[in-house]
Amino acid sequence: MTFAVAEKSRVLIVDDEPQITRVLKTVLTSQGYEVRTAAEGESALASFNEWRPELVITDLYMPHMDGVELCRRIRAQSNVPIIVLSVKGEEGTKVEALDSGADDYVTKPFGTDELLARIRATLRRSGSGDGADVASFDVGDFRVDIDARRVHVRGNEVRLTPKEFELFVYMARHPNRVLGHRTLLEAVWGEASQEQPEYLRVFMGQLRKKLEPDPSNPRYLVTEPWVGYKFSPQG
Numbered sequence: 725m726t727f728a729v730a731e732k733s734r735v736l737i738v739d740d741e742p743q744i745t746r747v748l749k750t751v752l753t754s755q756g757y758e759v760r761t762a763a764e765g766e767s768a769l770a771s772f773n774e775w776r777p778e779l780v781i782t783d784l785y786m787p788h789m790d791g792v793e794l795c796r797r798i799r800a801q802s803n804v805p806i807i808v809l810s811v812k813g814e815e816g817t818k819v820e821a822l823d824s825g826a827d828d829y830v831t832k833p834f835g836t837d838e839l840l841a842r843i844r845a846t847l848r849r850s851g852s853g854d855g856a857d858v859a860s861f862d863v864g865d866f867r868v869d870i871d872a873r874r875v876h877v878r879g880n881e882v883r884l885t886p887k888e889f890e891l892f893v894y895m896a897r898h899p900n901r902v903l904g905h906r907t908l909l910e911a912v913w914g915e916a917s918q919e920q921p922e923y924l925r926v927f928m929g930q931l932r933k934k935l936e937p938d939p940s941n942p943r944y945l946v947t948e949p950w951v952g953y954k955f956s957p958q959g
Contacts, residue, residue: 733847734758734775738768738782738794739809748781751836752843765789769797772804779847780806781839784817792821799825803873805846805886809834815922822926827887828913845914849890863896864957865944875935882934887912891927892935895945895955904952928953 735757739745745761752759760775762768764786772780780798784791791808798806808821808829818829828846830839860869867876873889875882884892890912895903905921913923928947932939943959 732756732758733779734760734777735779735781735843736768736771736775736777737761738763738765738780738786738791740764740783740786744783744809747836748839751840755840757843765791765794765797768794772798772802778804779843780804781809781843782806783809784821791826792817792824795821795824795826799885803883803885807842807846819922819926822923823930825885827885841914846886849886861896863899865959866896866957868893868896877935884931884934888927888931888934892931895953896957899955899957902948902952902954908952924953 735752737745737748737752737759738761739748740763742763745763749759749761760771760777762771766789768780768782769789771777780794782791782794786794789797795806795808798804805828806826808818808826809832810818810821810829811832821829828842830842860867860871862868865878869875870893873884873886875884875889875892891908894908894911905924908924909921928945929939932942932945935944936942944956946954946956948954
């Protein structure tokens with residue numbers, strides 16, 4: 725079955741294993757994506773700056789510049805979604821990649837159906853604002869602009885990555901309610917991520933650094949021990 729892809733979304737694949745890039749390029753091209761590949765970080769950055777893809781898929785371990793550093797370099801200039809490819813047992817590096825700006829990860833070996841589902845979900849969410857039916861809304865000290873994908877706190881604009889934005893918007897739409905770990909994971913990353921609590925820990929930490937006056941003593945994004953998190957818009 726072939727899924728329609730709006731305007732042939734551009735995908736940059738970065739991996740030093742030619743077999744993987746060849747297979748992924750074949751599969752994604754057959755689904756209607758425009759694909760370019762790179763074997764290491766430096767050439768990936770050059771291709772990124774020239775081509776401006778709408779999604780980057782990168783391996784973690786590559787010569788010269790690894791996937792974590794590539795995430796940092798891309799995130800310094802763009803909010804484009806990033807999916808990292810890892811192998812089982814690399815939990816520490818996966819968390820480091822998420823902390824460096826990656827939005828999601830897929831563990832090798834993976835099925836092409838799983839990867840395609842992640843790609844579709846990531847592109848859909850980064851482009852549609854998670855199905856919002858309003859262009860913007862205010863809640864407490866925050867203003868959320870869905871169309872522009874911008875958040876202002878106390879009048880100051882804060883730059884969020886796509887997944888940070890999705891997570892915050894979901895919480896902002898449910899203020900003063902305790903949201904369980906599984907609820908948040910499924911809402912932002914899908915059902916397959918319910919057993920990946922490191923997503924929440926990393927992204928909540930990133931949001932607190934950007935939104936809280938004192939990240940070590942959060943007043944907006946409050947932890948409910950053993951349960952989940954609560955968004956208190958007035959602080």
